[in-house]
Amino acid sequence: MADTGVIANEREKRAQFMALLSPLRERLYRYARHIIRDQSSAEDALQDAILSAYRKFETFQPGTDFRAWVYRFVLNTVLNYNRASRRDLEVPVEPPTLDLFQNLESGFAYDEVLKDPDRFLEQVGDQVRTAFLALRPVEQTVFLLRAIEGFTYREIANLLEIPVGTVMSHLARARAKLRERLAEYAHETGFVRGEA
Amino acid sequence: MTCEEIRTVLSAYLDSELETAKSLEVTSHLEACPPCRDRVCAETRLERGIREKLGCEPVCDKFWSRLEGSLGRAPWRARVVRVGTFVASVAAAVALTATILGTYPRTAGAEDLAGAALREVSEVVPVGNFEPAPGRECHRCPIEMWKSAASRVGRPVRGPRPDEVAPQHRLEAVGIVSAHLGSREVPVAVYRCCGERVCVFVFSLAVLDEFPGARSCLVGAGDAVTHVGGGGGTVALRRLRDVVLVAVGRHDPEGLVRAFRDE
Numbered sequence: 001m002a003d004t005g006v007i008a009n010e011r012e013k014r015a016q017f018m019a020l021l022s023p024l025r026e027r028l029y030r031y032a033r034h035i036i037r038d039q040s041s042a043e044d045a046l047q048d049a050i051l052s053a054y055r056k057f058e059t060f061q062p063g064t065d066f067r068a069w070v071y072r073f074v075l076n077t078v079l080n081y082n083r084a085s086r087r088d089l090e091v092p093v094e095p096p097t098l099d100l101f102q103n104l105e106s107g108f109a110y111d112e113v114l115k116d117p118d119r120f121l122e123q124v125g126d127q128v129r130t131a132f133l134a135l136r137p138v139e140q141t142v143f144l145l146r147a148i149e150g151f152t153y154r155e156i157a158n159l160l161e162i163p164v165g166t167v168m169s170h171l172a173r174a175r176a177k178l179r180e181r182l183a184e185y186a187h188e189t190g191f192v193r194g195e196a
Numbered sequence: 197m198t199c200e201e202i203r204t205v206l207s208a209y210l211d212s213e214l215e216t217a218k219s220l221e222v223t224s225h226l227e228a229c230p231p232c233r234d235r236v237c238a239e240t241r242l243e244r245g246i247r248e249k250l251g252c253e254p255v256c257d258k259f260w261s262r263l264e265g266s267l268g269r270a271p272w273r274a275r276v277v278r279v280g281t282f283v284a285s286v287a288a289a290v291a292l293t294a295t296i297l298g299t300y301p302r303t304a305g306a307e308d309l310a311g312a313a314l315r316e317v318s319e320v321v322p323v324g325n326f327e328p329a330p331g332r333e334c335h336r337c338p339i340e341m342w343k344s345a346a347s348r349v350g351r352p353v354r355g356p357r358p359d360e361v362a363p364q365h366r367l368e369a370v371g372i373v374s375a376h377l378g379s380r381e382v383p384v385a386v387y388r389c390c391g392e393r394v395c396v397f398v399f400s401l402a403v404l405d406e407f408p409g410a411r412s413c414l415v416g417a418g419d420a421v422t423h424v425g426g427g428g429g430t431v432a433l434r435r436l437r438d439v440v441l442v443a444v445g446r447h448d449p450e451g452l453v454r455a456f457r458d459e
Contacts, residue, residue: 014267025260034250043259054267114238121245128249146211147247153213172207178246 017057020066021050027149028074034144035078037133042078049077068151072159079137110183120186131181139174146171197225202232210240 021028028046036042053073060069113120132140138160145151145159153171157164202225208214209222226233 017267018264029259046259047263050263051267114235114242117238117242117245121242121249124249128246132246132250144250147243148250153211168208168213171211175207175243182242 013057014054017054021070024067024070028070031074031144031149032078034132034148035137035140036081041081045078045081046074049074052077068155068159071145071149071151075141075159079141110179110186113183113186120182123189124182124185127182127185128178131178131185134181135174135177139170139177142167142170143174143178197221199225199229199232202226202229203235206236206239210236210243 028050029042032042032046032049033039036045050070050073053070056073060066132143135143141160142156145156146153151159153164153167156167160167202222205214205218205222209219212219214222226236
């Protein structure tokens with residue numbers, strides 16, 4: 001009898017967990033895929049995170065924000081995976097650009113992009129993703145949480161356990177880097193010259 | 197507010213994160229300044245475009261059905277895929293080596309590396325002496341070693357296909373040595389993983405009879421993983437039925453433990 005009770009409770013727990021998780025499935029999956037390039041690694045990380053969340057589901061307080069609760073697990077796991085992946089790949093970190101002329105050029109190119117962003121977006125394909133992947137993990141995370149997932153600065157700060165000001169700094173830096181990369185791409189491909 | 201000041205707060209404004217008073221200031225500036233207004237429109241369109249381009253990853257339904265199926269299982273059962281993946285990575289490394297084999301490169305460095313790895317092991321593993329067996333040559337053929345390992349544990353050791361192994365778990369075979377674990381000799385596969393050395397010991401649970409502490413450690417952990425060791429080393433133990441896999445390495449501890457562990 002006791003066993004039956006345990007099984008019933010387990011079923012109920014799973015049903016409740018899945019009911020809350022289902023609306024977030026696509027978002028969580030995409031988040032993991034954005035941060036971890038390799039599909040199977042991303043799925044591994046997400047699986048780890050979801051299983052951890054499920055095992056600690058008893059600590060979730062009904063009526064509170066399940067999305068924020070489950071994202072905490074996913075963020076921690078995915079960032080850990082990402083750190084390891086980055087070491088594996090030995091991707092060199094580019095130093096910040098100090099070349100004044102290059103900065104001026106990028107600024108000019110970006111202004112040109114802004115003159116017709118739709119046409120520019122039609123031309124770029126993987127470059128957006130490449131530019132995104134060149135960001136630091138924390139910048140990728142903050143950008144995704146804000147731009148894709150729609151978390152507020154305060155929510156992101158709580159999730160990552162960092163001050164709101166730091167969230168804003170990371171976000172500003174992420175956007176500036178994306179902007180700079182896309183401007184460089186516009187410049188390289190002649191988009192800017194085409195406009196001139 | 198000047199146009200320059202507007203630019204500094206534009207991100208927060210577009211994110212609706214600016215405090216009300218400042219937000220109103222920006223709005224009134226935008227109403228009166230066509231260039232800034234155009235810039236805001238363009239920035240909004242560009243960010244929306246970036247969002248759309250980043251947000252178009254297809255979602256894998258198989259993944260979710262597999263995950264849903266694993267919820268509620270005992271921890272070690274839920275993670276069988278993971279352990280299988282690790283074993284698979286070893287098997288994949290073996291298979292890969294075998295294909296390019298016949299002539300596994302007899303580099304002098306491999307033996308040194310294996311010996312050095314074992315010395316590292318002896319520093320961090322609290323059970324027994326892991327020095328290579330005296331007079332025993334370092335076998336050069338991983339596939340032979342794997343067969344030998346399988347015969348010692350009494351059943352084949354295998355895992356999923358190589359293409360199912362995540363890249364960060366792929367191991368590069370370095371060489372095979374044997375080591376004494378108490379009075380027994382056990383095969384030790386030495387691999388490289390994440391740029392560091394990993395030793396995989398394969399032996400039957402009975403071997404641990406000689407090491408009550410180690411056995412109780414394993415038994416006490418049930419089927420889950422025990423993470424022991426410390427300092428610069430990491431030891432991850434995993435019991436699969438009657439087979440014990442012990443990975444020892446100095447590479448990314450999180451990755452190594454994750455490869456074995458159920459939290």
